[in-house]
Amino acid sequence: MRKRIGGRVVGWGASAMVMVCAAAGCGEGRNVAFENEPEVARAVQPLLLMAVEQAKLFPSKPHPTGRFGLSTAIDGDTAAVGMQRSASPNGNVGAVYLFERSGATWGEVAELKAPGTVVYDEFGDAVALEGDRLAVGTPYIDADLPGAVFSYTRQGGAWSLEGKAVATDGLGSRKFGWNVVLSGNRLAVMDPDSGDVGAAYVFVFQGGTWTQEARLVPSGLGGEDHVSAIGLSGDTLVVAHGSGARAFTRVGSTWSEDAEIPTDIHLRAVALEGDTLALGGQDGCRIFSRVGGDWIQVADPWPPMHLGPDTFGETLALEGDRLLVGSTFSGLQEGGFPLFRAHTFRRSAGVWELESMVLPKEQSKDWQGAFGASVSLSGDTLLIGAPDETTPENEGAAYIFTLVPGLEKGTPCDKPTVCASGFCTDGVCCDTLCEGTCVACVGASKGDGIDGVCGPIAAGTDPDAECAEQAPKTCGTTGMCNGAGACEGPPAGATCDDGNACTEGDVCVGGECAGEPLSCAAPDACHLPGQCNTSTGVCEYALINPRDPECAVVPEASCGCGVPGSGSGMGELSGLMVLALAATAARRARPSRQASQRGTSQASNGS
Structure with missing residues (x-):
């Protein structure tokens, strides 16, 4: 799967990895201000699993402007990663790298490039992987002709060219292939510039070749309302346009327009699996279920914490009851560095709930790292592209994560995403966020010897010097905690210092320190x-x-x-x-x- 930043479209992996976005309890706090503040875990529900980084993938032939990870797709133990520019004489030829997993180790097994020699082809802008078949979108394969989609098959561990799909109606453009989806022996291709408003093409693989079966355009489009994303599952195709989508159904080899599905977001992604549909955009995603012939919205997901631009939902992936949602920007770390994260959600009894938050071991200091610009999912394995993450010799990376049970309360941790509760406080997994004065999650600070349960710090102590900082100038604290989750206050009448040299007899009254003004009456008749x-x-x-x-x-x-x-x-x-x-x-x-x-x-x- 892939997502190109800057208004282009989303590409997907295998049809087995159809994309859906959903969650429970979302919708609050969407327009959080862009703030340069320390990041803290604010999930209000426990994380069911944690995402463990298994590998970080790079191409064997790096390129300083390669954008490796622009597109990704994964199926089982095979992963495909697209690269916009690869090592070649002109440096503008795209490539797709294939990796396979053996045990817990991922290794590169193939490098694919478009047949022939062109100056700029964007081979790999979109990829789709299903079993032993790979489809690669190549919008600029021909200098003056429409783009193409190449398919490859694996036999005996080797990948070879299978066929080429091109528009045969004379309406294809040089953006044909920006989005590709595989479903069985059918291939759906998006061309946002076909005709006046863009179109979706459907091809069927017969007799060793890809044959165009249909060119589908939602009725009534015009002006700025163009085709922006597609999804394919069995005999249903959904085409997104502007803030709505149109469903088409197939009977035999005939496709018919079925239903209009309006939304309140500008759409950039479509995910379809059976009777479940997700529509994603720059500011969220909406989930629909098909009941009879109607699509009914059933969820309005939003992440538990999100700072900065609303990019949640621009990239999506689903397999079964698990979904992965990418966000190309989530906020700022302490120090002002960008923070990128993805989320997985799980459906249970028709309800979607947060399952995990996904972050790299080391966050990129590059503002354009774009972790989450492409996402794909297969079982418990996640593949996430970061095409703008840079090193001196290479641009782009792809991350492999596996989902495992989260750590129990009291287990040492370094970030909230590894804890089953979703909270990491005082270096241990905690049952709550445990924020505030004179509270802690480690037994040594509380004095009860129990790690992982938030509670008050022992009376007469102040291990984090929270109260000590207030002691010199206020009557609110003696400089120690009171054993009930607050700073200990001195008794009324206790001496204090209000910080004013022109008062005397300073004492505490009602939690405030105050003294009588110093008298400067005339000492005699001469003054x-x-x-x-x-x-x-x-x-x-x-x-x-x-x-x-x-x-x-x-x-x-x-x-x-x-x-x-x-x-x-x-x-x-x-x-x-x-x-x-x-x-x-x-x-x-x-x-x-x-x-x-x-x-x-x-x-x-x-x-």
């Missing part, structure tokens, strides 16, 4: 009331009239102050204001020297 210096906690006073000789700054001043003052604490502006006020008061209290002289002169003249 104004003072102000408290907030940096030193000392009252500073200014003289009422520093120039008055009666208040001279001398020991035992004549005014009886006994407290010398400089006025420095009032600042330059305050000192000037005091001087001005004192001078005005002095002038009002005493006759001026000129007035006294005038009075004396007048008295003399009068005499």
